[in-house]
Amino acid sequence: MTDRYEGSFYGRRKGKPLSPRREALMENELPRLALDLATPAPEDLKTLFDADVDEVCLEVGFGGGEHLLHRARTNPRVGFIGVEPFVGSMAKAVNAVVGEGFRNIRLYDDDAVNVLDWLPEASLDLAYQLYPDPWPKKRHWKRRFINEQNLDRYARAIKPGHEFRFASDIDTYVDWTLRHCRDHAAFEWAAETASDWKTPWEGWPSTRYEAKAIREGRIGRYLTFRRV
Incomplete structure (x- = not known):
C-alpha cells in the first residue's frame, strides 16, 4: 500500500473481483448516486438529495458502510455524503443504497480532498472521519489524512x-489528531471529561472493524472538535 494517487490518498483501490451483479451496480447505479464534481456545487447542498433534508453530513472513508447506512436509516431528514475510494467497499454501499431505496445518500469513489475542495464554504453541518488508515510506521505518518492542509479543507x-468528529483505536493516531486539531486555529476540542472521548457518540452503531479492534485489545477513542 505505497502508491500515491491524486491528492492525499495512498494505497490500493481494488481487492477481490466484484460479482457480476455488483459490477453491474457500479456501472449502472453509481453514476446516478455519485457527486458530479465536474459541475459547480450547489449553494445549498440539501438540493443534492432526492429526499427533503434539513442538514448535510460528510463521512470520509466509510469502509464497510455500517456507520453511514445506520445514520442514514435513523436520520431520514439528514443528507449524507459518503466518500470511499476502495472499490469493494463502494460496491457494497451501492448495493445497500439501491436495495433499501435510500434517498438521502450521495457517494464519491475517489480522493476526499476533491470533495472537500468542491464543497461550498460553510456548507456542512457535520463531518466524520472514523477509523481511518493509521499508517502506523513513523516513516509513513506523512500519509495520514489528518494534516494541516486537510484540516484547512x-x-x-x-x-x-x-x-x-474523529475516531481511532490507534493511540499514535489519536494523539496525532488531537495535537493537529488543537494546534489549528479553526478547531477547539469539545471534551470536558474523560467520558467525552472514551464514549461513542449518541446513536453509534458498532462496526465489524471496531469489534475486531476490541477483540485484539485496542480501545476506540472518539474525538469531537468544534469549528470556531
Whole structure:
C-alpha cells in the first residue's frame, strides 16, 4: 500500500473481483448516486438529495458502510455524503443504497480532498472521519489524512459552531489528531471529561472493524472538535 494517487490518498483501490451483479451496480447505479464534481456545487447542498433534508453530513472513508447506512436509516431528514475510494467497499454501499431505496445518500469513489475542495464554504453541518488508515510506521505518518492542509479543507467546509468528529483505536493516531486539531486555529476540542472521548457518540452503531479492534485489545477513542 505505497502508491500515491491524486491528492492525499495512498494505497490500493481494488481487492477481490466484484460479482457480476455488483459490477453491474457500479456501472449502472453509481453514476446516478455519485457527486458530479465536474459541475459547480450547489449553494445549498440539501438540493443534492432526492429526499427533503434539513442538514448535510460528510463521512470520509466509510469502509464497510455500517456507520453511514445506520445514520442514514435513523436520520431520514439528514443528507449524507459518503466518500470511499476502495472499490469493494463502494460496491457494497451501492448495493445497500439501491436495495433499501435510500434517498438521502450521495457517494464519491475517489480522493476526499476533491470533495472537500468542491464543497461550498460553510456548507456542512457535520463531518466524520472514523477509523481511518493509521499508517502506523513513523516513516509513513506523512500519509495520514489528518494534516494541516486537510484540516484547512475541513475548516472551510464546516459551518462555524458545528463539529468534526474523529475516531481511532490507534493511540499514535489519536494523539496525532488531537495535537493537529488543537494546534489549528479553526478547531477547539469539545471534551470536558474523560467520558467525552472514551464514549461513542449518541446513536453509534458498532462496526465489524471496531469489534475486531476490541477483540485484539485496542480501545476506540472518539474525538469531537468544534469549528470556531
